[in-house]
Amino acid sequence: MARKVSRKSLIKKLDTIFSEYIRRKYADKNGIVKCYTCDKRAYWKGKGMQNGHFISRSSRILRWDEDNCRPQCYGCNCMRYGQQYVFAQNLNKEFGYDKADELLQKSRQTIKQADFELIELIKYYEDLVEQL
Numbered sequence: 277m278a279r280k281v282s283r284k285s286l287i288k289k290l291d292t293i294f295s296e297y298i299r300r301k302y303a304d305k306n307g308i309v310k311c312y313t314c315d316k317r318a319y320w321k322g323k324g325m326q327n328g329h330f331i332s333r334s335s336r337i338l339r340w341d342e343d344n345c346r347p348q349c350y351g352c353n354c355m356r357y358g359q360q361y362v363f364a365q366n367l368n369k370e371f372g373y374d375k376a377d378e379l380l381q382k383s384r385q386t387i388k389q390a391d392f393e394l395i396e397l398i399k400y401y402e403d404l405v406e407q408l
Contacts, residue, residue, distance in 0.1 A: 298345045
């Protein structure tokens with residue numbers, strides 16, 4: 277009998293495929309992506325870019341929210357704590373309204389996804405990555 281996949285494994289797999297999707301979604305035809313907060317350019321894969329979150333991924337409701345995530349270089353995402361102020365300014369400019377405040381309000385909600393929902397999200401993002 278097959279062993280049940282742990283919740284921790286599902287979250288890790290979803291984080292991985294979602295991160296790949298975000299970075300590839302914003303990459304040009306050569307695979308180059310621009311950091312959302314400092315304009316540094318690098319290849320989407322490898323050490324160049326990461327999936328940056330405006331509101332930390334500890335907010336489960338926004339962890340896999342495409343509006344909350346953009347490609348960021350390691351320097352901005354890790355060394356400069358996500359450049360949250362610049363990230364917010366760029367989101368507001370991109371969306372044309374106070375998207376940062378909308379995400380902040382949403383982050384105050386709680387959500388608990390069942391394992392089957394995580395599996396559905398994994399499949400959804402695997403399909404989107406295949407289409408890129």
